[in-house]
Amino acid sequence: MTSEGVSIRVSAVSKRYRSARGEDVTGLSPVSLSIADGTFVSIVGRSGCGKSTLLRLVAGLEAPSGGGIAVHGSPVSRPPDSVRYLFQNYGESLLPWRTVGGNIQFGLRHAYRRSILTDRAGIGAVIDEKLAEVGLAGTADRYPSELSGGMQQRVAIARALASEPQILLLDEPFSAVDALSRANLQDLLLRIWQSHALTIVFVTHDIDEALYLSDRVLVLQPNGGGLQMDVDVPLPRPRHQIETRRAPAFVEMRSDILKRVLAPN
Amino acid sequence: MSSHDEAAGRLGLGALSKRSPGPARPGVVLLARRYFTSRAFGWSIVLLALGAWQIASTLHRMPQLPPLTDIGAVWLDHVQNGDLVAAVLETLRITAIGYAFATVTGVVLGFLMGRVPVVWGGAEPVVEILRQIPITALLPLLILYLGIGDSFKIVIVMLAATFPILLNSYAGARSISKTMAMTAQTFQLNWIQTQIEIGLPAALPYILVGMRQALAVTLVIAVVTGMLAGNSGIGYFILEAQQVLDVKALFAGIFTIAAIGYVLNALFLMVEQRLTRWRSLGSARH
Numbered sequence: 001m002t003s004e005g006v007s008i009r010v011s012a013v014s015k016r017y018r019s020a021r022g023e024d025v026t027g028l029s030p031v032s033l034s035i036a037d038g039t040f041v042s043i044v045g046r047s048g049c050g051k052s053t054l055l056r057l058v059a060g061l062e063a064p065s066g067g068g069i070a071v072h073g074s075p076v077s078r079p080p081d082s083v084r085y086l087f088q089n090y091g092e093s094l095l096p097w098r099t100v101g102g103n104i105q106f107g108l109r110h111a112y113r114r115s116i117l118t119d120r121a122g123i124g125a126v127i128d129e130k131l132a133e134v135g136l137a138g139t140a141d142r143y144p145s146e147l148s149g150g151m152q153q154r155v156a157i158a159r160a161l162a163s164e165p166q167i168l169l170l171d172e173p174f175s176a177v178d179a180l181s182r183a184n185l186q187d188l189l190l191r192i193w194q195s196h197a198l199t200i201v202f203v204t205h206d207i208d209e210a211l212y213l214s215d216r217v218l219v220l221q222p223n224g225g226g227l228q229m230d231v232d233v234p235l236p237r238p239r240h241q242i243e244t245r246r247a248p249a250f251v252e253m254r255s256d257i258l259k260r261v262l263a264p265n
Numbered sequence: 266m267s268s269h270d271e272a273a274g275r276l277g278l279g280a281l282s283k284r285s286p287g288p289a290r291p292g293v294v295l296l297a298r299r300y301f302t303s304r305a306f307g308w309s310i311v312l313l314a315l316g317a318w319q320i321a322s323t324l325h326r327m328p329q330l331p332p333l334t335d336i337g338a339v340w341l342d343h344v345q346n347g348d349l350v351a352a353v354l355e356t357l358r359i360t361a362i363g364y365a366f367a368t369v370t371g372v373v374l375g376f377l378m379g380r381v382p383v384v385w386g387g388a389e390p391v392v393e394i395l396r397q398i399p400i401t402a403l404l405p406l407l408i409l410y411l412g413i414g415d416s417f418k419i420v421i422v423m424l425a426a427t428f429p430i431l432l433n434s435y436a437g438a439r440s441i442s443k444t445m446a447m448t449a450q451t452f453q454l455n456w457i458q459t460q461i462e463i464g465l466p467a468a469l470p471y472i473l474v475g476m477r478q479a480l481a482v483t484l485v486i487a488v489v490t491g492m493l494a495g496n497s498g499i500g501y502f503i504l505e506a507q508q509v510l511d512v513k514a515l516f517a518g519i520f521t522i523a524a525i526g527y528v529l530n531a532l533f534l535m536v537e538q539r540l541t542r543w544r545s546l547g548s549a550r551h
Contacts, residue, residue: 061447078450085451092444097466097543106462110452143543163452 007167007199008035008058013067015053027053029226040193042202042210045220051203052171059085059169081112084165088172090153094144100155101127101140107162130158150181167199183241186213207257211250212239219257229260296535331513340517356498360487363422371430372472379438380464396428413494425486426479433475437468473537480533484526
């Protein structure tokens, strides 16, 4: 088995929890899949299907009960250094006592490849560059609490980028922002994915969002039942919020997935 | 350099974003002015009460309630001959030393109890039992062990101040959300880095609340130990005044303590507000 061109390989990974009542609960039935370098993959499914669990397992934030995960060929036992994770509750993930610039500097200091930038001017320039990239130029001296939710998630993205990851894992990152900001954030994420040649795994409950963003959509069965569908999304890029979403192929794929997700099992 | 950077610097957080100064940070004078203007109504009540006191005691002479002007004159005498100043400095010295020890012990132990299960397991019963003992119950025993010198006073002040700091530091250390802990993990922070970059700054507002609570306690205890040991400090100054029935000197001593306590608390609040400025930005100022 070669790891050439494969970012993430998930082999028969499962997760069981012990509930507060002491019962054994299936978080995720065995799942196997591999994700190629540079692809944008979304995982969708109902609440409790184990999509966030799968993402945390890949991130090394939880240990699997069975099976194994490899990132760039190395087995995951702790958070892999080339991977950064973005949380749904970005408000609790940013350091509130640091300015926006300070948060990005945190990312720089804990970069995958140790940054050789040590002089203040160099660091300042990188911070400005990252902020400009997420459309937040000039906010370096603000505190996260002074920003809106969508802006905070942009800071979180800039901070993750500052640490130069190769793989970005996002857990329902836009579910708490308003619809218009969400569309902007989606396009921002696509731009970043392309310019940084990232591999992205994106968890969402929004099938439209998954199709709009992804090369490939994984659908999980309810109640941790494992993989239900693995759909390639051959829609042309660059995607367009209006054109793409009304393309016949898009509409057709959406109804296919929706039918399966809504079907009683 | 922003107030935030100063705070981080004191915590040893290393180089932070020391970039172009952002929106003007409030200066000390501005903070002090804001402190008093926001309390103008309360202060006018205080002044009104003092005015009533002055009028009443002038119209109707009572030995137990001398006019404020007389108390002021006596106060000035004692300041000028140096004994009040010496007494205050002595009390503040005991307070400062005991407080410093308490801060180190309370922050280190409380924080580690919140972050390291083994430390919590080992220390929790001891802390919970010890903090139930009223400090006054320990006084006779400690006098027996340590006499009535410096070490006795410092130990008492330290014991009294440690628990509020410890309990708040513990709560602060526990306040880190799961998301924040996972953020540290995904950015590859090791244990020490996690404590320095996330644990301590997150706990800082709690630690400061504990330190402020402790500050009020330490001053009280330092005054009491001075009385109890009967040899030094502002407590002894007051005791002495009572023994010679010098009511004016007694009030002079009491007012001095009140003023010192008030100023220390006000200074602390201002420092606290600067160090945790990030907390008040999103919400309305109180």
